[in-house]
Amino acid sequence: MSKVALGFIPETLTVALDNLLPSRKTPEGLATSRKYRQILASITEIGLIEPLSVAPVSEDSRQHLLLDGHIRLIALRELGYTDAPCLIAKDDESYTYNTRINRISTIQEHYMIRRAIDRGVSPSRLAVALGVDISLIHKKATLLDGVCEEATELLKDREFTTNVSRVLRQMKPLRQVECVELMISANNLTTSYADALLAATPADMLIDGKKLKKRAGVTQEQMSRMEREMANVQGQYKLVEQTYGQDVLNMVLARGYLAKLLENKSVARFIKQRRPEVLEQFEVIVETTSLEP
Helix, strand or coil: CCCCCCCECCCCEEEEHHHEEECCCCCCCHHHCHHHHHHHHHHHHHCCCCCEEECCCCCCCCCEEEEECHHHHHHHHHCCCCEEEEEEECCCCCCCHHHCCCCCCHHHHHHHHHHHHHCCCCHHHHHHHHCCCHHHHHHHHCCCCCCCHHHHHHHCCCCCCHHHHHHHCCECHHHHHHHHHHHHHCCCCCHHHHHHHHHCCCHHHECCCCCCCCCCCCCHHHHHHHHHHHHHHHHHHHHHHHHHHHHHHHHHHHHHHHHHHHCCHHHHHHHHHHCHHHHHHHHHHHHCCCCCC
């Protein structure tokens, strides 16, 4: 099996800020923007977390072209830093790295906050550095408490609110995994969807073994009907998910066959004379380039 080549040299290199050459201009009004103030406060409180991304040193200028981290560089200079840790890129520098880097996931953010707290940074300092309420820091720090490893693995590259984990920890591990799989399949990681799945969870799949209290304005009959409908939707969704790949393959093959069939002018003329409505549908299928509506 071929291995994926690393885009960066794994070890960081400390580079003098004077030897970093920005690859783009500083945006107007940056110094007064909220994002810049957050980065400035973060570096002030807990230091630089993410190294700068730079190209290998130029033989002519002896400088590194800065690929990603322009705002951090400006903040470091304002705070009086003279050097910074950098990751040296081995890939082509002709694109902006931010367009190829995924934003940090919720679980990655949790690990960063936990690491900072374990190193002695207080939650209040983190709240100031990130410009958020301290209660949110506590929620992010305890994000995975009560969430099983399998569900955590499924969510590791996703973005979701802390309330989703609050809902999941009320369920037993098997049900947690089942619900996370449904949420990912539906591309819906919202708290409302998690609450709906929780409401449809049998009592024996809940941590305390007790059914949720009836919500105001919802009768027992309505709750039971919602649970049945949710269970039915889950079953249908899983069934569709299992056959989706094969169905798509069949449709692609059918489209190719119909395109070849209609290239035969005699066949096309015969269908048009006998069943024009069928020919019309065949032409729609042949012209289809995407399954998206």
